[in-house]
Amino acid sequence: MSEPTEIRPAPEQHFLLLTIAEEWYAIALDQVRGVVTTGQITPVPGAPSHIIGVQNLQGRLLAILDTASLLQIGSQQQAGHIVVVSHDHLELGCLVRRAEDIVNIGPDALEEPLSTIEAQRRFLTAQLRLDSHLVGVLDVGALVEEGIRV
Amino acid sequence: MTIPGDALLTFWLGRFTLASSVESIAHVLPIESMSSPTEDMEAFGFLGTVEVQDEMLPVVNGYAALGNLAEPDLGSVLVLRQMPLAVAVTRIGELLARETVTPQPLPPWLAQHTGIWGIEGAIEAQGLWFLLSWQRTPLSNWLQAWQAIMPKRLSSIRSRS
Numbered sequence: 001m002s003e004p005t006e007i008r009p010a011p012e013q014h015f016l017l018l019t020i021a022e023e024w025y026a027i028a029l030d031q032v033r034g035v036v037t038t039g040q041i042t043p044v045p046g047a048p049s050h051i052i053g054v055q056n057l058q059g060r061l062l063a064i065l066d067t068a069s070l071l072q073i074g075s076q077q078q079a080g081h082i083v084v085v086s087h088d089h090l091e092l093g094c095l096v097r098r099a100e101d102i103v104n105i106g107p108d109a110l111e112e113p114l115s116t117i118e119a120q121r122r123f124l125t126a127q128l129r130l131d132s133h134l135v136g137v138l139d140v141g142a143l144v145e146e147g148i149r150v
Numbered sequence: 151m152t153i154p155g156d157a158l159l160t161f162w163l164g165r166f167t168l169a170s171s172v173e174s175i176a177h178v179l180p181i182e183s184m185s186s187p188t189e190d191m192e193a194f195g196f197l198g199t200v201e202v203q204d205e206m207l208p209v210v211n212g213y214a215a216l217g218n219l220a221e222p223d224l225g226s227v228l229v230l231r232q233m234p235l236a237v238a239v240t241r242i243g244e245l246l247a248r249e250t251v252t253p254q255p256l257p258p259w260l261a262q263h264t265g266i267w268g269i270e271g272a273i274e275a276q277g278l279w280f281l282l283s284w285q286r287t288p289l290s291n292w293l294q295a296w297q298a299i300m301p302k303r304l305s306s307i308r309s310r311s
Binding site for chain 2: 042059063091
């Protein structure tokens, strides 16, 4: 008689929960390299339109993405944090209102994204509900690739 | 003013903060010292000329060095040493001793961006300033245009005299 197969629950995934303008989003924590406070962002001549400039991050220059503009949710009036993400060996800072929390989410909690803003759909991999918030899970690869496009 | 010694000169071009080795700059002149352009110069986009040591040098909008031709407020003219051109900029910042600053490179993908020429890196001095290498900017195109205009200008001066 064969041994019974052990059924393990699907592992939870860690997400960084953040706000951009007035909206709630999440980024898988394994795509986050760090969170820093917004400092002086210097505009770069000729940079792609969604890159608002560079910030000195511990002696190296980090290009900063205007995430709110890319997601078409208005201007970022109170950006307090920069979430440093990486994709395909390329590092970029995403300007956000605030990094709020780190949450553990089981795969059952992730739903198909139903963004009402059509322009956002390509930047979302899923959505989830946390308390009263509908949270869009951001596709870092899509954000980075679109953000650096000329 | 005439720039002395080895240092970096910071300047503004619209909202952009830039810097140049002073070895690359012979003089800094007020924009008022620039003469109006002739029609043919204007047609090529030159702003005018400045006279330096009996030589007339064409003045280009500093944005030409960055690859586009937006029109910022212009207040000063940098006379370049390595090429017979002068570049109009918004305003001059300050002189920094070179040994006190180390340029940090732009992220490689950003440096390779097609719109960014001649930026060798950024220096931190109460904010970031992008260090320009004039010879790597598109200014050489302007020199070619100037050389095309010059014979016509000389002949028109001769015919007037």
